[in-house]
Amino acid sequence: MSHSFFDFDLFAAPEPGxxxxxxxxxxxxxxxxxxxxxxxATPDQxxxxxxxxxxxxxxxxxxxxxxxxxxxxxxxxxxLQQYESKYILIFGGELNRxxxxxxxxxxxxxxxxxxxxxxxxSLQQIRTDxxxxxxxxxxxxxxxxxxxxxxxxx
Numbered sequence: 001m002s003h004s005f006f007d008f009d010l011f012a013a014p015e016p017g018x019x020x021x022x023x024x025x026x027x028x029x030x031x032x033x034x035x036x037x038x039x040x041a042t043p044d045q046x047x048x049x050x051x052x053x054x055x056x057x058x059x060x061x062x063x064x065x066x067x068x069x070x071x072x073x074x075x076x077x078x079x080l081q082q083y084e085s086k087y088i089l090i091f092g093g094e095l096n097r098x099x100x101x102x103x104x105x106x107x108x109x110x111x112x113x114x115x116x117x118x119x120x121x122s123l124q125q126i127r128t129d130x131x132x133x134x135x136x137x138x139x140x141x142x143x144x145x146x147x148x149x150x151x152x153x154x
Contacts, residue, residue: 029062032085036092041067044123055149075099092122107140
C-alpha cells in the first residue's frame, strides 16, 4: 500500500532564471518551442528550421526556443510570464516536467486560454523515422502545424 499523499509524480522546477538564460530567438510571431535532445541539439535545431521554413517562419526571428537535455525540468508558465507566446510547441519530454498539467494528445493542436499547444515526439525521433523512410510522424506533425499556422500558408 502506498502512503503517498499525491497520486502523481512531483517534479521540482528550477528557478526561472536558470533556464531563461538559455532561451534563444526573438519571438516575433509569438511562438515558444521547447525541444529535448540527447547529445547535440544542432541536428534537431536544423531539422526544426527546415520544418518551419515552408510555413514562412524563421526559428531565430519568429520563435523563442529552448533546447533541453533529456530529463531537464522547466516551468513553461515562468517562461510565458516574461516571453509572451500564443503558440507553444513541445517536442519530446513529459509535459509534467515542463509544468504543464494539460492532457495533450500527440500531434493534435489544443487551444487553451487563448494559446495553442502542440505536443509531438522528439525532433530526433521524427528526423530518424524520416531518414528511415517512415513519414508517419513527420506527416502528422506537418498536418498539425498547417492547422495552427494556416493563415501563414495563404
